[in-house]
Amino acid sequence: MGSLEPLVASAAGMTVAPLRREDALDICTWRYPAPYDCYDMTDADPEWLLDPASGFHALLSGERLIGFRSFGxxxxxxxxxxxxxxxxxGGGLRPELVGQGLGHRAISAGLAYGRARFAPRAFRVTVATFNTRALRTVEGLGFQRVGRFDAATDGSGFEVLVRPER
Incomplete structure (x- = not known):
């Protein structure tokens, strides 16, 4: 996924940056209320998050870790x-920040970073069907639904959305 670079993209007061060890350890403690508990990161391995091949990056507001963005x-x-x-x-916000209207800015910062770092022809997101907040947010950012499927792991419904880059 390319070499790690210093802070590459900022948008709306949020910066996407390389993940630090303390960030990975923090993310591995995140627990969400039901039904969002499917996004809990407590089973994640900090070493896997830190591996550049995994594609994880810190989402910062100033120096504070407020979430993560991933690519790949x-x-x-x-x-x-x-x-x-x-x-x-993909990505996530710190659990106590979910539902506060930060999703649009967080995803925008991730898209700006992804555009600068990877120059993709298009971005794709996969969102749990029940997560109407996330679906509304990504559609507001220009993503269009291209399909729906049930996960091979547990049968949960997911929507796939794509946004071409011009």
Whole structure:
């Protein structure tokens, strides 16, 4: 996914930066209330998060870790036929910040970083069908639904959305 560079992209007061060890350890403690507990990071391995091949980056407000953005396979859910026509991206906010209207800015910062770092033809997101907040946010950023599937792991429903880069 390319070499790590210093802070590359800022948008709306948020910066996407290389993940630090303390960030990875913090992220691995994150627990969300139901039904968002499917996004808990407590089973994540900090070393895996830190591996550049995993595609994880810190989302900062000033020096404070407020979330993460990921690029590549982490954004994929088993059960969909992914291809290389788009760069998969995902992310999360610190649990206590969820539902405060930060999603648009957080995803925008991630897209700016992804655009500068990877120059993809398109971005793709995979969002749990129940997560209407996230679906509304990504659609507001120009993503369009291209399909729906049930995860191979547990049968949960997911929507796949794509946003071409011009």
């Amino acid at each position: 396979a982490d954004g994929q859910v088993p059960g969909w036929e992914y291809d290389d026509r788009a760069l998969d991206t």
